[in-house]
Amino acid sequence: MFHPAALIAAAILFAPPAVAGQSDPTASVRLTFETGAQTGAVMVALYDQATYAEGAPIRSARIDVAAGEASVAFDGLADADYAVKAFHDVNGNGRMDTNPFGLPIEPFAFSNNAVGNMGPADWDRARLPVSGQTVQTINIR
Template sequence: MKTLFLSIALIVVSTLGFAQDSKGQTITVTIENAKNDNGKLLVSLNTKDTFMKGAGIQNAESKIKDGKATITFENVTPGDYAIMVLHDENENERMDFEDNGMPKESYGMSNNPRSYGPPIYEDAKFTLTKEDMKLSIRL
C-alpha cells in the first residue's frame, strides 16, 4: 500500500514538474484609416498555406468606430504569419470588385505594404516570437 501511494505521488509530482504552459501568444491588431464606419472589418490571421486561399487559421470581425477598430487573436503559436483586413462596407462577407478588376472596398495587410496587384504573403509576413505582439494596419 505504501509503495502504491508513493508511486501515485511520484507520478503527480513528475507531471506537475514537467507541465508546460500551452497558452500561446496574443496578437492585438489596431486597424486605422477606414474611410467610413459603414459595414464591418473582416480580419484573418494566416499562415503561408492559408494566405489568399479562404479562411485563415483564426478569423474575426469588428464594427468600426471613428475609422478604427481593434481585434485580438489569442493562443497563437510562435511562427510566421500574415494578417489580412477587408473593410466589408456592404456586409456581404467578400471583397467586391469594379468591372475593371479593381477592388471596390478597402483592404490592408500586416506590414502595410503598398502593392499594385494581388497581396503577396512575403510582403505581409511577420514573425511572432514568445512575446505578445501589437500591430497597426492601415487600410
C-alpha cells in the same frame, strides 16, 4: 484573370475558428485598424505561411466599425510568422464589392501595411513575426 477581392473575401468568410494541432500556444497578436469611414465592418483573416497564398485562414474576425470597434486580438497562437489580409466592408453587405473587372472598390490591407502588385501582398512583405504579445496598426483605406 486574378480576382484578389474574391480570394480575400472568401477566405475571411469561411475561416475555421481555431488553430488545430498546437500544444500549449501562448502568443497573441492584437491588430488595430485605422479606417477612412466609420461605417460597416472590417473583415480580418490571419494566415500562417502554408495557407497564405491559397489556403483557408487559421483565424478570422469581424470588427464592427459602425459600433466604434477598431481592434481584434488573436490569442492562443504558437510563436511563428503570420500574415493578415483584411477588407473594410464599408456598406455592411457582408462581402467585398468589386467593379465589373473584379477589382475591389472597398478598401483592403495587409499586415505591415504591405502593398501587393496586381493582387495580394506577397508573404515576405506581409509576414508578421509573432512571439509573446505582438501589436500592429494597419491602415485600411
